[in-house]
Amino acid sequence: MSPRLRRIGERWLPWTLAWLLLAFLFVPVLVVVPVALTAKDYLSLPTTGISFQHFASLADWRAGWLPSILTSLGIALGSSIVATGVSAAFAIGAWVYAGRWPSTLRIILLSPLIVPPIIYAVGMVRLWSKLSLLDSWLGVTIVHVILAMPLAVLAIGASLSNLDPRLVQAARSLGARPPTVFGRVILPNILPGTIAGAILAFIVSWDEITVTLFITSRRLVTLPRKIWTSIADAVDPALAAIATVMLVITIICLLLRMTVWERLAQRRS
Amino acid sequence: MAFLDIRTLRKAYGSAIALDGVDLSINEGEFVTLLGPSGSGKTTLLMSIAGFTRPDSGTILLDGADITGVDPEDRNFGLVFQGYALFPHLSVANNIAFPLRVRKWDKARIAARVDEVMKLVGLDKLAARKPRELSGGQQQRVAIGRALAFGPKILLLDEPLSALDRKLRDAMQRELKRLHQETGVTFVFVTHDQEEAYAMSDRIAVFQNGNIVQIGGPREIYRAPASRFVAGFLGGNNILSAQADGAQLDLFGIRMPMPAAYDRMRHGDGAITVWVRPEDITLGDVAPGAVSFSVTVADVSFVGTSERVTVITTDGQELSVLAPSAAARELTPGSTATCALLPSVIGFLARE
Numbered sequence A: 001m002s003p004r005l006r007r008i009g010e011r012w013l014p015w016t017l018a019w020l021l022l023a024f025l026f027v028p029v030l031v032v033v034p035v036a037l038t039a040k041d042y043l044s045l046p047t048t049g050i051s052f053q054h055f056a057s058l059a060d061w062r063a064g065w066l067p068s069i070l071t072s073l074g075i076a077l078g079s080s081i082v083a084t085g086v087s088a089a090f091a092i093g094a095w096v097y098a099g100r101w102p103s104t105l106r107i108i109l110l111s112p113l114i115v116p117p118i119i120y121a122v123g124m125v126r127l128w129s130k131l132s133l134l135d136s137w138l139g140v141t142i143v144h145v146i147l148a149m150p151l152a153v154l155a156i157g158a159s160l161s162n163l164d165p166r167l168v169q170a171a172r173s174l175g176a177r178p179p180t181v182f183g184r185v186i187l188p189n190i191l192p193g194t195i196a197g198a199i200l201a202f203i204v205s206w207d208e209i210t211v212t213l214f215i216t217s218r219r220l221v222t223l224p225r226k227i228w229t230s231i232a233d234a235v236d237p238a239l240a241a242i243a244t245v246m247l248v249i250t251i252i253c254l255l256l257r258m259t260v261w262e263r264l265a266q267r268r269s
Numbered sequence B: 001m002a003f004l005d006i007r008t009l010r011k012a013y014g015s016a017i018a019l020d021g022v023d024l025s026i027n028e029g030e031f032v033t034l035l036g037p038s039g040s041g042k043t044t045l046l047m048s049i050a051g052f053t054r055p056d057s058g059t060i061l062l063d064g065a066d067i068t069g070v071d072p073e074d075r076n077f078g079l080v081f082q083g084y085a086l087f088p089h090l091s092v093a094n095n096i097a098f099p100l101r102v103r104k105w106d107k108a109r110i111a112a113r114v115d116e117v118m119k120l121v122g123l124d125k126l127a128a129r130k131p132r133e134l135s136g137g138q139q140q141r142v143a144i145g146r147a148l149a150f151g152p153k154i155l156l157l158d159e160p161l162s163a164l165d166r167k168l169r170d171a172m173q174r175e176l177k178r179l180h181q182e183t184g185v186t187f188v189f190v191t192h193d194q195e196e197a198y199a200m201s202d203r204i205a206v207f208q209n210g211n212i213v214q215i216g217g218p219r220e221i222y223r224a225p226a227s228r229f230v231a232g233f234l235g236g237n238n239i240l241s242a243q244a245d246g247a248q249l250d251l252f253g254i255r256m257p258m259p260a261a262y263d264r265m266r267h268g269d270g271a272i273t274v275w276v277r278p279e280d281i282t283l284g285d286v287a288p289g290a291v292s293f294s295v296t297v298a299d300v301s302f303v304g305t306s307e308r309v310t311v312i313t314t315d316g317q318e319l320s321v322l323a324p325s326a327a328a329r330e331l332t333p334g335s336t337a338t339c340a341l342l343p344s345v346i347g348f349l350a351r352e
C-alpha cells in the first residue's frame, strides 16, 4: 500500500466515519429548527418564507404551551428534590448499616427500572383511583418520585461506594455528632453524585409520558402530554418551536458545563 | 485505681465469642499493646474502649467514672485506623483542624495548634496537600496528628503500621515511641506482630480466643511465657515433651541435671512440657556445659541473617534451629548432624 493511501486509511477514514455517525445522531434533531420557522400552520420546511409565529404561540397562555411548561417544570423540580432527598437518605443509611436489609430494600427500590412503565401505569391507575389521586399534582409528583428514585439511588450510591465507611467512625471519634458528620464529611464527598442524581431525576420527570398519560386527564397537562395530544390532533409547528427551544437550552447547559464548571473544578484543586 | 479499668468485658457475635470476660487495667501515660493472632478479639476490645462496639456485659471505667454507655464522640479518645480513614476532601491542615473545629475553638487557636501538631508529626511542608497526594507513611502521620490534635485522654491504634513496608514500619515505630514520650498520652496499640509489640510497649497483653492470657513487660513475656500458647505464639518457640524425675531431666532421651528454673509444684513431674528458642540451639559446635544430641536434618531454609534448619531428634520430635549460614551450609535434608543446648535455656510450662 502506498504511503498516501495508508495515510488516508489511518487518518481520514476514522475521522470521516466518526463525523458521519455524529451527523446521523444529530441531524434529525436539527431538522426541527427550520420546521419551527415555517410560515405555514402544519409541519413543513420553510419554503414560502420564515416566520416566528410559532414561537410567539408558545408564549401565548391560551395556546396551552406555557401552562404545560410551567406544570412540567413544577412537577419536575418538586419530584427531583423529593427523590434526591429520599434517595440520599436511603443510600447513606444503606452505606452506614451495610447488611441484608439494605440490599433487599435496594432491589425493591430499583424495581421501577425493571418493570415496564406501561404495566406500572395500569397498576397506578387502579391504586390512584382508589386514593382519589388521579389527575392531581400530588399523584403525578409521587409517581415521578418513584420512577426517578432508582437513578438517583444509583448515582448517589456510586459516589458513596468510593467512600470509606470508617470515615463516619473517624469523624465521631474526633468529636463530631451525627449532623456534623453528615454536613462536614459525607455531604461534601457525595455532592457530585447527588447533583447528578438530582439532574437525572429532573429529566426522568420532565419527559415522562407513559404513566402520566394514564393517571392524568384534563386538569393536569404536562409538557410531554401536551406534545402528545397536539401530535394526535393536528400537527402544529409549535411542536417544532418547543423542540427548538429545548434544544437551545440543552446546548447552553452543555456549554456552561464545559466552560464554567471546568474552571471551577480547576480553581478548587 | 488505674486510669482505664476494663472489667469482665464480654461480647459475642451470634455464637462467636469475641470477648470472653476481659479484665485489663491501664495506667495513665502507659503504652499498652494488645497482641494476639487474627480473630482473638483485639479489635473488638479496642472498639469497645472507643465506644463503637457495645459490650454485652462488663464495665469500662475512666478515672473511676463508668463510661460504658458514653457515645464515642463524647469520650475524647483519639483513634487511628489501619486504612487511616482521612477525610479525602480536606487538606492535611484541615484534616488536623477537624476535631478542633468540631470543638468550636477560635480561629487563631486552631491555626496555632495545627502548626504545632504538624511539626510534631513532621508534616509542616505538606499542609495544603490532599490525602490522595501523600505517601502511605505521610497519610499515617496525618491520621496520628489528627487523633492527637485535640489532646485526647487516650490514643487507640488498630494495626496502624501493617500496610507499610518494613523499613517505613521501623521508622514509624520509633516515631510512635517518641510521640508517646513527648505527649505523655496513654497509648493502646493493637498488633499481631510481636516484634512491633516488643519494640514499643511498656506492657503487652497477649490475646487468645477473646481472653487475655498473659500481661507483662516485653522482656518478662519473652523470658517467661505463661502458657503453651504464649510460648508458641512468641518467636516460634519449640514446644517439646520431656520427662522430669526429681533431680534429673530427660529430653530427647538425654539425661541432664535438672535446671534451676524447674519448680516441681508449678511445672509438675513425670511427663512435662518445655520450650526452647530456635536461636538458643547450636548446630555443630558444643559450648562448655552444653548437652549435645544427634539429629536428622529435615529442611534448610534461608531467612536472611541466618538459616532456619528443621531437624528431627532421635525420639521423633521436630525442632526448629536458627543457625549462622556458615554452620548450616553443609547440611542437606536426610543428613545427620549434632545439636547442642545449655540446660539453662530450657523453659518450663505450667501444668495445664
Ligand SMILES: Nc1ncnc2c1ncn2[C@@H]1O[C@H](COP(=O)(O)OP(=O)(O)OP(=O)(O)O)[C@@H](O)[C@H]1O
Pocket: B013, B016, B017, B018, B036, B037, B038, B039, B040, B041, B042, B043, B044, B045, B192
Ligand atoms: N461485626 C462482627 N460481626 C460478626 N462477628 C464479628 C464481628 N466483629 C468481630 N467478629 C468476630 O469476633 C472475633 C474477634 O474479632 P476481632 O476483630 O476482635 O479480632 P482481631 O483480634 O482484631 O483479629 P485481626 O488480627 O484479624 O484483626 C472474630 O471471631 C470475628 O469473626
Ligand SMILES: [Mg+2]
Pocket: B042, B043, B044
Ligand atoms: Mg483486628
